Amino acid sequence: MKSIMIAAAQSVTPSGIIDRYPNSYNHFVLPFVIGISFIIVYLLIGLIRVLYHLTGEDRMKLLKSLFIPKTALKNIRDIFCDCLIHTKIWKRKPLLGYMHSAIAFGWFMLIVLGHLEVALFAPRHLEGITEGSLYYPIFYRFFIWMNPAHETLRGTVFFFLMDFFLLYVLSGIALAMFKRVRSIALGMRHTTKPSLADRVALYSLWAIFPLRLLAEGFTADLSGGSFLTKPVNWMFKAFFGNELNFMPTWWAYSICLGLFFLAMPFSRYMHILTEPLLILFRNAGLKVRKPRKGFAEAEIYACSSCGLCIDACPMNTQKKNLKYSSVYFIRFLRRHNNRKINEIADKCLMCGKCAAICPVGVNSPEIRRVQRETLNNNLKFDYSYLDSTSAIEKPKANGKILYFAGCMSHLTPKIIKSVESILKASGNEYEFMDKDKGICCGRPLMLSGKTEAARKTIEANRKLIEESGCTTLLVSCPICLKVFKEEYNLKGIRVIHYTQFVDNLVKEGRLSISKTSMSMVYHDPCELGRGCGIYDEPRHALESIGELKKAPKERDESMCCGYSLGSLTLDDKDRGKIAESAVENLLTNKPDCIVTACPMCYRAIRSKSTVPVKDFAEIFCDNIKLWD
């Protein structure tokens, strides 16, 4: 203590900020320095690894995207909104959003302000590693003595801001602790079971900020403080009296920081550093090519293991299926546990709800699909019959609408009949592409990982569609719609779902609709809603027929009917359970009937519903004037 005072007395600069330690070093910074050095080296190696595993083409794409102004702006906006402010969590669960942005944004501001403070008041220490630039801004309050006689407004504002953001972070930490005890209060029914590394990182993260408050409180009479640290200082001075007590606290603070950084790469907190990279990759338009390397690796490490996907997963109606959630899938991918990876990958319904609500935007269904590809793509198949010209009738639809019903619609002839009636009633000429013999669209093969086989059926169908000379391809199955839009690359041909088609007819007034007093609820099929982004058209059209009621979970949070082609191993019983809960969700507001726009959902929901279930086309067919 004596030496401190002597050093302080030695050189009083006009700014009033004096290094208490002439060489600005104390042993207690070591744990922090070790931790931060480790994480920097780890990050560099990781970044090189991920970039190395990207294909050359993808790397070029990424490089180019960084210089396109539009993408660059989007990158900046996304990084700001998603990494710092967390708009996505705020929108869904405000309290959770507050908790997370308090910790993330608050901590970020503490780091930025700390560095600014040093840059303004002790710029010498940012000049290089030898001057302590690695640790000095973090432990600034330990190393300085501020002459109370030289207190400036600028300094006081910084003191206030630092204390304010510390309080902000502490409020977030308090919420986080409360969430561990009662997660439902913050809107989460289930949370993830943390792994060992997660626990180490979690508890050290919790400890960092209270310790920081204590540590800075102990030194507040030397280095200055504001509304938070000053009272702590007064209180502890009264309790302990001796200023030497503060050394263990600074040690503990530094150890917690070091521990956090050491545990970080093996824990969920890796998402803090990986998310910006993922945003760059995603905005560059990269795709998952291998389930564990390159882009997928960035996604895996960007997963924050928050567990929002556990509540979202339609399989969670049964507790035994909680383990198939995306968060655990990603965890096993990270651990290279192949048996579990395949088990979960095959179980998933691929409804895409986890990806839709993921705060980080990890598209885990896509990783699952690629994982299936590694096992199933080389299974034998023989589609030589698709090449024989005699087997398939070629549709002729010069300038007309070409209607593709799809395999599933053929199991529900009602849908096909209704669509045809609507086409006729609206005076459209059309050609029925797969009236007798249709080729599967290829989506089920894609979903099961047989991509090469899917390419064959896609090629065969594409040839038929393009040679038919149609201008519009009308589809009545959302599963087909998605693959037509994404994989077929049909130039000059508009691909529309029948809900869009009917909505257009309604808008143009080409259907004479008799409005009823019936109340309906609309079930969003996964592939139509989350898959193709079609939410408004069917709703708008249905409002012209009757009263449309809301379901608690709808639009991008709509529940899968359970019979999705995405799942390979889910058995009939479990699917039935999911269908039951989907129906329960739809019937919450007591509608007279359920309307859906997918042949699979139609069959699934009809088998469990207590009220009539109608297909979108069917309900229109019932309520329009068909013939003059």
Add this chain to the structure above:
Amino acid sequence: MIDFGFTVSPSSRLDLDKMDRTSFNALAKIEPDVLKCMACGSCTASCTAAQFEPTSLRQAILLLQRAQVEQALNLLKGCMLCGKCTMVCPRGINTRHLIISIQKIYGK
């Protein structure tokens, strides 16, 4: 050889000793639904691929039990996994996974 105007039809004898129990058990382990099949033929009747090429899951299961693996695989190679058979199966068999599993285990 004298042409009698007819030939001896190929033997339709089944050699059940050739049946590969281990493979079938492995199949039943990863997809137990294979034991549920009652050979009603709904899958074959609704099959998309069967419109072009003989494809039948019902028959394939029977053939596997009769040690005729080659023929069974031939009946499944044209499958497009469209999933119609799953929807129509009265026993609720997970047909798509069954087909993939058969191809995985026997098709090596």
